[in-house]
Amino acid sequence: MAFTIKQEIANFGGKLLKLSHESISTKTTMDVNVYLPKQFFQSTSKKIPTLYYLSGLTCTPQNASEKAFWQPQADKYGFVMVFPDTSPRGEQVPTDPENSWDFGHGAGFYVNAQKDPYAKNYQMFKYVHEELPNALSSFHYFQNKIDFVKLKSITGHSMGGFGAVSGFLKLYKDFASCSAFAPILAPSLVPWGQKAFKGYLGDEEKKLWGEYDPSVLVKSVENVDDKKILVHIGSNDPFLEKQLKPELFLAACKGTSWEKSIELHIVDGFDHSYYFISTFVPEHAEFHAKALGLV
Numbered sequence: 001m002a003f004t005i006k007q008e009i010a011n012f013g014g015k016l017l018k019l020s021h022e023s024i025s026t027k028t029t030m031d032v033n034v035y036l037p038k039q040f041f042q043s044t045s046k047k048i049p050t051l052y053y054l055s056g057l058t059c060t061p062q063n064a065s066e067k068a069f070w071q072p073q074a075d076k077y078g079f080v081m082v083f084p085d086t087s088p089r090g091e092q093v094p095t096d097p098e099n100s101w102d103f104g105h106g107a108g109f110y111v112n113a114q115k116d117p118y119a120k121n122y123q124m125f126k127y128v129h130e131e132l133p134n135a136l137s138s139f140h141y142f143q144n145k146i147d148f149v150k151l152k153s154i155t156g157h158s159m160g161g162f163g164a165v166s167g168f169l170k171l172y173k174d175f176a177s178c179s180a181f182a183p184i185l186a187p188s189l190v191p192w193g194q195k196a197f198k199g200y201l202g203d204e205e206k207k208l209w210g211e212y213d214p215s216v217l218v219k220s221v222e223n224v225d226d227k228k229i230l231v232h233i234g235s236n237d238p239f240l241e242k243q244l245k246p247e248l249f250l251a252a253c254k255g256t257s258w259e260k261s262i263e264l265h266i267v268d269g270f271d272h273s274y275y276f277i278s279t280f281v282p283e284h285a286e287f288h289a290k291a292l293g294l295v
């Protein structure tokens with residue numbers, strides 16, 4: 001499916017492309033930003049790997065593009081950044097009946113909804129993990145120089161941190177590495193996750209909840225390649241105690257193949273914002289660059 005280039009912005013050593021395309025999965029026009037590092041503009045025989053960044057509640061592709069400062073890291077190591085949107089949007093797309101920011105538009109939770117009226121458009125898992133990588137791969141602008149499908153890693157923030165870890169565990173072989181900033185790792189047990197899962201997957205479908213919940217997935221997904229998951233959470237994050245609850249995820253990992261593979265750092269004094277994220281982006285970038293064979 002073809003992309004429209006809405007804007008090309010010179011940024012650090014490379015270029016940020018603001019794209020949009022008609023999505024088959026969500027039946028809407030989806031925005032996505034792609035940062036092409038300086039290596040893209042140099043002649044190279046090797047394909048450039050991709051790091052997907054999934055944003056949190058209320059975000060569009062702009063938040064991380066403007067405030068996370070992945071771009072100099074992408075230039076340093078030579079990976080492409082993809083910033084997808086957080087939900088389908090538009091007047092015809094149903095949103096939260098209460099008009100709250102934690103469900104509906106800007107809050108797709110990276111799952112495939114099963115419940116009406118959301119099932120028609122909220123197919124974000126399929127969109128992010130299948131449709132988008134394939135569509136980007138065939139976009140002529142990239143001249144086949146980028147590997148969007150086979151050489152990729154994933155990261156994200158809050159709802160997107162959940163989306164990254166959930167996607168990584170569900171598609172274990174597909175990703176070289178996974179990290180997250182202030183992720184929701186026990187969604188079935190906290191208010192944000194419960195509201196989203198109930199609305200998109202259904203109250204009665206607890207089995208389906210488990211198919212996305214990292215705290216359930218770690219019990220069935222074998223970490224055969226001894227991959228690590230890097231996580232940072234600020235000690236002053238206002239959502240730490242009610243929504244993030246990393247202790248529930250750590251408890252779930254106990255006795256599984258993931259027990260020694262979660263590198264969780266509770267960092268003193270940091271909050272939930274992009275000031276926090278941008279501080280630890282260099283550490284996450286190095287972590288992914290190593291896994292992608294760039295260092």
Ligand SMILES: N[C@@H](CCC(=O)N[C@@H](CS)C(=O)NCC(=O)O)C(=O)O
Pocket residue numbers: 055056057058059063101157158159272273274
């Ligand atoms: N700012 C939101 C709170 C939700 C929030 O903090 N969202 C996080 C992700 S969970 C975020 O990244 N917000 C956008 C930003 O900081 O640029 C509100 O109260 O309306």
